[in-house]
Amino acid sequence: MYIDGQWIAADGRDTQPVINPATGAIIGQVPLATADDLDRALESAQRGFALWRATPALERARVLRRAADWLLARRDEIAAIATFEQGKPLGETRIELQAAAECLEWYGEEGRRAYGRVIPRQPGSRTMVVKEPVGPVAAFAPWNFPLGNPARKLGAPIGAGCSVILKPPEEAPASAMLIAQALIESGLPAGVMNIVYGVPDQVSRHLLASPIIRKLSFTGSTAVGRHLMKLAADGGQRTTMELGGHAPVLVFDDADLDQALNLMVGSKYRNAGQVCISPTRFYVQENVYSRFLEEFTLRARAVTVGNGLQASTRMGPLAHERRVEAIQALVEDARRQGGQIHTGGHPIALDGGYFFEPTVISQLPLSARVMNEEPFGPLALIQPFRTFDEVIEQANRLPFGLAAYAFTQSAKTALLVGDALEAGMVGINTTAVGSADAPFCGIKDSGHGAENAIEGLEACLTIKQISQG
Missing domain, CATH: 3.40.605.10 (Aldehyde Dehydrogenase; Chain A, domain 1)
Incomplete structure (x- = not known):
């Protein structure tokens, strides 16, 4: 000290x-x-x-x-x-x-x-x-x-x-x-x-x-x-x-999907998801949902997990054994409630460390714990939506309001979503919401x-x- x-x-x-x-x-x-x-x-x-x-x-x-x-x-x-x-x-x-x-x-x-x-x-x-x-x-x-x-x-x-x-x-x-x-x-x-x-x-x-x-x-x-x-x-x-946070990500059907995937996969598994502004609930418009889910899963599966000191590592361990147990419990609850695990979902036995697979889950009911509790781990939850009003309602459903993200090439949609999302920080076509000269803040819980x-x-x-x- x-x-x-x-x-x-x-x-x-x-x-x-x-x-x-x-x-x-x-x-x-x-x-x-x-x-x-x-x-x-x-x-x-x-x-x-x-x-x-x-x-x-x-x-x-x-x-x-x-x-x-x-x-x-x-x-x-x-x-x-x-x-x-x-x-x-x-x-x-x-x-x-x-x-x-x-x-x-x-x-x-x-x-x-x-x-x-x-x-x-x-x-x-x-x-x-x-x-x-x-x-x-x-x-x-x-x-x-x-x-x-x-x-x-x-x-x-x-x-x-x-x-x-x-x-x-x-x-x-x-x-x-x-x-x-x-x-x-x-x-x-x-x-x-x-x-x-x-x-x-x-x-x-x-x-x-x-x-x-x-x-x-x-x-x-x-x-x-x-x-x-x-x-x-x-x-x-x-x-x-x-x-705490539970950041929603809104991907509209006019979005640049490659940009969204490049930014979101990297951001989701940054620091093994142990980030308060980590994107977690991915809402993807129906016309592009299948492609986004497939590509996101492939990229998540390719993330190299290991010791952070190794040059090839792209995702390190969780902080301690309690985090592994907490993430495993959320995955098991999701599975019991009908969630589909597309990749991951299990701890990784590696050198005695606290590793967990990059995980993608879809078809989750609102009652699933992970849809309501901040996971603070490498879990991506991907759900489809149809209309603007529907996705805004889902994005704002929880009492959290730290960060939120949206991807669209429509200037009008960008303005509307920026106004409608209940969060202290909103990133539109970007994940750059934390810098020394911009306020880092949350609302609600x-x-x-x-x-x-x-x-x-x-x-x-x-x-x-x-x-x-």
Whole structure:
């Protein structure tokens, strides 16, 4: 851990094993924070906030920019470590590292542009609206993007002038520590950033019970997000929530099918489907349904599954054995309810790792669990539709509203579908809905607030009116 400018080892603390998901082997131990550790982190964050909020925005930007350069200068080494502990293919990890560096740099630059405004008044008077950092932030990051998620959680508050206590995932701790190391080496003062690991519920309860914490940022499941919002409500802390998804994909009969297939197969099996915005429910118009299903199945069958460090691998393992069991249960339920498995549907016995076949399922009733629960795995559900109204109803049926996708060559259809889909992010003829300069956000049960972009920085700022007569 990293508390008040010091690295904290596992001595005298409980630990949790870190497991390579491609082999099932234990590769390290991560220390779990004690109550005293968390109190030290809170006190450090309070001191760090007083220091950092008084630091000019230009200097904050320089630290974040240097951290981005530090990461990129070591991209091969860092990407290999992240793949080793999280499992995704090395090519994906390199892209993630690039995005993490861009995120840090962007927040630094945007922090210099947190402008207020002057409201016109009579001569000799004026009213100003200024933006100030909200205070110490508690941030919780999941394991599926072990470099990108910590960069987001750290970049926004640091760019805004806040201090932050980050709890990265215990499953992939080294990746987060490399992001932290980049900031430390780039001149981030002690106290501005504290990194702790621990039993999630114990850490969250302890941090959110403290009046020092003024904001919570969480990425994870809807159930845990609701629990954390209740804890934050007791202390009046503002929240940013990026929660679960179940992204629909609408493929209209005038779509460029090759484009849709190229983008969707790659996106579906990216990170073994362990992506909150992963396309999952594919609704394909009847005239092109058979061709799309056949081609998608062939391409899914050709995806090479294996250790992410091997050059030939296109899909790595699931995060742990529990994910394999969860995906298997969803497939078996689908099969019992009449779903047709076109390819996949089984775990893969490979080197002791947690692998599962890329899977395509059709003819699913709405009662199937996988049609209602986020699979967070390599399952593609392909269903036909006839009319625009019918497919919009199905796409919006669930309480989730994170990402949605559509493919059409009709400008009118594109406009209509963009308006009709209930999601925080809509990709039309593209999967590019996540970038440093665009808000990453959900609606309904998929959360509220935004990360990235101006909105992500604004979430760490508060406003003050100053009137002078």
